[in-house]
Amino acid sequence: MADLRLKNVTKSYGAVEVIKGVDLEVAHGEFCVFVGPSGCGKSTLLKMISGLESITSGDLYIGDDQVNEVAAAERGLAMVFQSYALYPHMNVRQNLSFGLENLKTPKPVIEEKINAAAKMLQIDELMDRRPRDLSGGQRQRVAIGRAVVREPRIFLFDEPLSNLDAELRVDMRSEIAQLHRQLGNTMIYVTHDQVEAMTMADKIAVLRSGLVEQYGKPLDLFNDPANIFVAGFIGSPKMNFIQGELQGNRLLLKNGESIELPEARFHLKDGAKVTLGIRPNDIAPGSDATHGLNANIKSVEQLGGDSYIYAVSDMGDNITVHRPGQVNVSVGDKLLLEVDVDTTHLFDTETGLTLRKNRTGNTSEASAQ
């Protein structure tokens, strides 16, 4: 059963449409991440789910109930805000109990729930402190605690880690993931950081300018992006893009070089303008000119365990190459880079859509543009 369902949901501020028709289903217990560049509408979408923003058109279902007009308080959700939004004049205990008091929970029950949550989040020592006396990470825990004690149907997280330093962010990331396993609730998590999305999510929805570009499991998005945007957004370092034109089963580059593509994997149409997408892992210095590409090395990063080669092709495209282990190249070298055509991606340059055949693992393809 779907815990949360969005049917062609839109949101406009006057004439400006910020959410342009989103269809989405989140199953019970799933950890769903909304990811996208800033301004893509992901936070707005979350606020619409929470009830803090109204829905212009479309339907929102929580469980089996259509909740478009239901007030935020009545939807039974809990939210963790980007700025934590703790009540500055209350101590941690009061912060945690405020919601329960509003629900008219009996005092002993409140006490019990708060203590359990505090223990789980390791904030039981901080109960009498005010938010301003807490560190960023502690505030974060209290904010999560405030959501946990309410025992909501769905947790909503609005970029909860963006105010933390890098180290703490990694810790909290795994803690939230663990919390999800422990509680088993549905969670919806908004972030602009694709690493957070990849590491935490059961399902990722990639948003761009008010539309869901692709919705699926993290690795499906990585292995089989529906379009150039998703391909470029998911994965770090970013995917390399090289433009060219199809000639039979060969991709003709501007400088006359060509790369042979397997017809079994792609819909190849003679003369079509296409973009080849190569993950940094799927390209390596080699000797096979049929899948090769000449490039100059701009810089090399040797991390010992991993190496990154930053090169520029003859057409001026930046190409990042990731190799495990160490490489024996140096800046200024001319190099033939061999593309692994069995794992590359091919997109129509005009529509941006993938040209791949036999696509796998796309349970819900939201952006059939």
Added chain:
Amino acid sequence: MAKAIDFLTRTRGHGKLHWTDWFTYAYLLFGILLMFGPVVWLVMSSFKTDAELDRFPPRFLPYAAQTVELEGYSKPLPLYKVVSGELAGETVAQVRRIGLTSQVVRLDAPDQIVKIGLKDREPIERISIATENYTNLFSKFDFLRFFWNSTFITVVATVIMLIVNSMAAFALAKYKFSGRAAVMAMVIGVLMIPQTVVLVPLFIVTKELGMLDSLWGVIVPGAATPTGIFLLRQYMLTIPDEILDAARMDKASEWKIYWRIVLPLSAPAIAVLAILAIMWRWNDFLWPLIALSRSDNFTLQLALNSFQGEMTTQWSSLLAMTVLTLLPVALVFAFLQKYIATGIASTGGK
């Protein structure tokens, strides 16, 4: 403590006094004199007898003539020292004064009246505090009545004003509704209208509502002030919306958000407004003068005014009551003044 002394006695001349130090101290002393001079003079004068108040040139400390009770005289007689003439050097009591001569008696012979010139004697005086100025306020005048009226008006009006203003400010700061900008513009517009302009319409409205000559007639017209709304709204704008959203997610009603979240968070601004409101109300003179006519309803300010008659002014009572009227506001200010500083300084940064 040592640090404080160090700070207070710090000079520019490193041990010696630079001319700027002299200048600074002189300037500060001048300031103190300017600010506290009148108040100190008022307090000193409030302890003077009527005779001493009429004296010219005035003296700083309250003096009173020394008196003595003699047999055969119903009232105590003032003592004088004779400086010239045949009784020179003796202390005498004056029975009465007639023109330029004074009829006096020696203390050891109270029934023998001697006539001496006015210039031959000097009064014997000592510092004396005329506490009757204060006790009269309670015995001859209904000071407690006026004090109660003033207190009632100040407290009730301040409380009503704070509630009304903060609710208006909350709506104007945190809700989006059509016409919000227009309402805000009107509030700010009202700021620019002087009170004297609306005095007559206000009087008519108050009269029609039947609140004239009652304390409510003073309280209600000032229930919402544009200054207060503006001040609180500006402060409430600095409360992040996310906190209110969090409270909404926590199932708090809008009233509860106002009462439990917005009000406590606006405490510094509310304290500032409370101080201002208390001072406005307590010192208000014009509107109570218009609205109140029975002396039963008089506030302290009006009572003070009534000491000033057409022909005479009861300076001793007037001064004593002025001192008592000053005290409560001074105390309120002393206790709450730190909030003014913090309230004005902490416009937001949490």
